Amino acid sequence: MAVSRRAASKISSWLSRQSRPIHDFASQLSYSGICCEVGQPKKGVAHGPQSLREFGLLSKLESTRFTVLDRGDKLKEITGPIEGELVGRVKNPSAVGKICEEVSNLIAEDKDSVHLTVGGDHSVAAGSVHGHASIRDNVGLIWVDAHADINTAETTPSGNMHGMPLSLLLRELGDSSAPLPGFEWCSRRLTSKDLVYIGLRD
Secondary structure (H helix, E strand, O other): OOOOHHHHHHHHHHHHOOOOOOOOOOOEEEEEEEOOOOOOOOOOHHHHHHHHHHOOHHHHHHOOOOEEEEEEEEOOOOOOOOOOOEEOOEEOHHHHHHHHHHHHHHHHOOOOEEEEEEEOOHHHHHHHHHHHHHHOOOOOEEEEOOOOOOOOOOOOOOOOHHHOHHHHOEHHHOOOOOOOOOOOOOOOOEOHHHEEEEOOOO
C-alpha cells in the first residue's frame, strides 16, 4: 500500500499520544517492512516500507514510549518464478501464500512485542492477522479501507489477491471456496463478529 507523508505523520502522532502501551503485555514495538506487490498488478507498491523510512516514520516511533525493534524490510527476494501463476481466476496464490506464511511466522515467533507490519499490498494482511490471532486470544480486527477485501476465489472479479485476505481468515467462509495453493498452512482464525469495517465505499 502506498503511504503518503501525511499518513505516516498521522500514524506516528497517534502512537505518541498513547499514555501507556497499546497492549498491557508489551512495551516493545517490532517494526517489519513487507515488500510484497504480487497480490495486485501495479509495480512499485513493494517500495512502501522504504518510503516510510525515508519519511522518518521510524524516528518518530522511537520518540514514543515504545522501545522500537527494527526488523528490517523483509521478503525482497520473493518474486519471479511463481509470479504469473493462475489458479482459476486467482493470480499468484502460491507466491502470496508463501509471503503470508512468512509474515505469520515472523509475528508468531515474537510474542512479547506489539507488531507493526508495513506493506506492500493488502494481501499481506492474511499473514499479519493470522500471526496475531495464532498467539493472542479474542483478537478483534478493525479494517480501514474503501473495499471489504473479502472476495473468495469464486467471487473475485479481478483475480487479484489483495482483494481476498479476509476471505482466507473468516470461519464462516470455510466452505465457500476451494483451498488455494500456497495457503495450506492458513487456518481460519476469525469470525465475522471479530471484524469491524471503517470507510467502506463499495
